[in-house]
Amino acid sequence: MSVRERPNAKYGDLQVKERVTQLLYCGIQSRLTVFERLALVLFLFLALDTFGVAGLNADGIALLEFKKSITSDAQxxxxxxxxxxxTPCYWNGITCMKVQGVDRVVQIVLPRKSLGGTLSPYLGNLTYLAVVNLDTNNFTGQIPGELFKSPALSSLYLSDNNFSGAIPTAICALGDQLRVIELNGNRLAGGFPDDFLNCYGLRRLVLSYNNFKGPIPLGIGSKLTQLKRLDLSVNHFNGSIPEDFGNLTNLLPQFPLNLSNNRFSGAIPPSLANLGRVLIDLSNNNLSGPVPPDSYFQAQGPTSYIGNANLCGSPLKVDCASSPSPSLSPFDNIAGTSATGSFSKRPLSKAAIIGIGVGCAIVGLLMASILFYFILRKLHIRKKSLGLNSPARSDNASSLRGCLCSWRESGGGSMSADEDDENDLMHLSGVLSFSLEELLRASAYVLGKSGVGIIYKAVLDDGTMVAVRRLGEGGEQRQKEFESEVKTIAQVRHLNIVTLHSYSWRAEEKLLIYDYVSNGNLETALHSRSNASKGPLTWEMRLQIAIGAAQGLAHIHECSARKA
Structure with missing residues (x-):
């Protein structure tokens, strides 16, 4: 499958058509016999065929109808x-392949192009259209049901637009042909379509960040058994969690079963333990009762269950035998809470308060100084081995694909839906939306090295800059633990902690995607080696940096949902 290159002709198509029209007009106006005129017409048609000017094919006409519905094209x-x-085969965003010797459109890929307007139903006339990717644009209105007339349609990416209304009932008329449906980040509404149960070939279903409501029908676990990713988070679904979700044993470990931020009620189905290594996120619902005692549920961590006021038991550390009072603070026991619930306050004297404050300040300053000393000593010892100031590092950019292990060695450059599921990025913060393929095409600059990996600055095609930490091998048995920790760290928010947005896992290599911070590294700042440096850091500034780092570490170890 490849994009057709436009052939080099001696004359442009438009020039040939204009010349033929002129000749035909002159022939009709001249004093030729009927036989001579017919001969001229035949000659001109042969000329058209010789120059390959047969007019735009049916696929191109359908795409131009799509273009007519576009009201904004800022880029x-x-x-x-x-x-x-x-032929439309060399148009931007269009991919074709030969079908019985004829070029046919098989992909429309135009993500993040600032396109506005509605989605034309004429796309359904593209008989061999397999992939539609219009992620992160400004499309409005409803998704036309005619789109699903295309018998080859297998992947639909319409995330992060402004589509509204209900999902077309004809969406699964293709049966097992449709493999990927990603509609997250829109304003779609209505109930969960029963027609989804006819998409028995579906591998990925992502409906998060919409306005869907109502219960989830039974049958997903029994009919959509090939699902590798299911994300229904941030909607208004209610009712109980279907018991047959436990049959979705093909879900991939890097994509949690995400049902968070809905209105699900009732108990947690024990059958979910059948999911094995797959994480679950049931946070911020109306679930009640004890968390099942199975080790699968206990290993999820409290972040999977927070925001359910009536859930109890480990790992929430809420005793199911008693009803905790929301007004009772964990510090009440220190104040002298009695067995009957009464307590007596013993206020501290003013001198004691001042003494405690001064003592805490001294201890904090001492700890920050010790930490700062060890940071300086470690950087000094490892300065040569790190090689962070090599001019070649900052000046030479290459593709990130060349810096990392070979993630996609298929050779042809295209992937099946299954391969895309297994190797794609898992976005945790909702801020980033690019794919692993786009990341691997990015320009890469080595920022630093350490004993646990290498950090790159990656610049994507649209100019987005991120920091990518490449970690080495990790045994398959550690995958669940790794993903659980990454999910927890991504929820940490602090001024002195760089936000973790995304990750990708493979046994031979792991990637962590962070915000890119453009102020350089600490070693350069301390030793004034940057060309833009204004001189060495003062001791006051160094102390502020050390305290800031200590505060960030303290937040991670003491204030996160699951302490490090």
Missing amino acids: SALQNWNYVDD
């Missing part, structure tokens, strides 16, 4: 979509 993504071409 001029569709500028080269024109009637004068005989």
Whole structure:
């Protein structure tokens, strides 16, 4: 499958058409016999065929109807979509392949192009259209049911737009042909379509961040058994969690079963333990009763269950035998809470309060100084081995694909839906939306090395800059633990902690995606080696940096949902 290159002709298509029209007009106006005129017409048609000017094919006409429905194209993504071409195969975002010797459109890939308008139903006329990717644009209105007339449609990516209304009832008329449906980040509403149960070939279903409501029907676990990812988070679904969700044993470990931020009620189905290594997120619902005692549920950690006021038991550390009072503070026992619930306050004297404050300040300053000393000593010892100031490092950029292990060695550059599921990035914060393939195409600069991996600055095609930490091998048995920890760390928010947005796991290599911080590294700042440096850091500034680092570490170890 490849994009067709436009052939080099001696004359442009438009020039040939104009010349043929002129000749035909002159022939009709001249004093030729009927036989001579017919001969001229035949000659001109043969000339058209010789130059390959047969007019835009049916796929191109359908795409131009799609273009007509576009009201905003700030990036001029569709500028080269024109009637004068005989094929759309070299238009921006279009991929074709030969079908019985004819070029047919098989992919429309135009994510993050600032396109606005509605989605044209004429896309359903593209008989061989397999992939539609219009992620992160400004499309509005409803998703047309005619889109699903295309018998080859297998992957639909419409995330992060402004689509509204209900999902078309014809969405699964293709049976097992449709493999990927990603509609997250829109304003879609209505109930969970029963028609989804007919998509028995579905591998990925992502409906998060919409306005869906109502119960989830039974049958997903028995009919959609090939699902590898299911994300229904941040909607208004209610009712109980279907018991047959425990049959979704093909879910991939890197994608949690995400049912968070809905209105599910009732008990947690014990059958979910059948999911094995797959994480679950049931936070911020109306679930009640004890967390099942099975080791699967206990290993999830409290972040999977928080926000359910009536849940109890480990790992929430809420005793199911008693009803905890929301007004009771963990510090009440220190104040002298009695067995009957009465307590007596013994206020501290003013001198004691001042003494405690001064003592805490001294201890904090001492700890920060010790930490700062060890940071300086460690950086000094490892300065040469790190090689952070090599000019070649900052000046030479390469593709991130060349820096990392070979994640996609298929050779042809295209992937099946299954491979894409297993190797794609898992986004945790909701801020980033690019795919692993886009990340691997990014320009890469080595920022630093350490004993646990290498950090790169990656610049994506659209200019987005991120920091990528590449970690080495990790045994398959550690995957569940790794993903649980990554999920917890991604929830940490602090001024002195760089936000973790995404990750990707494979046994031979792991990637962590952070915000890119452009102020350089500590070693450069301490020793004034940057060209833009304004001189060495003062001791006051160094102390502030040390205290800031200590505060960030303290927040991670003491204030996160699951202490490090």
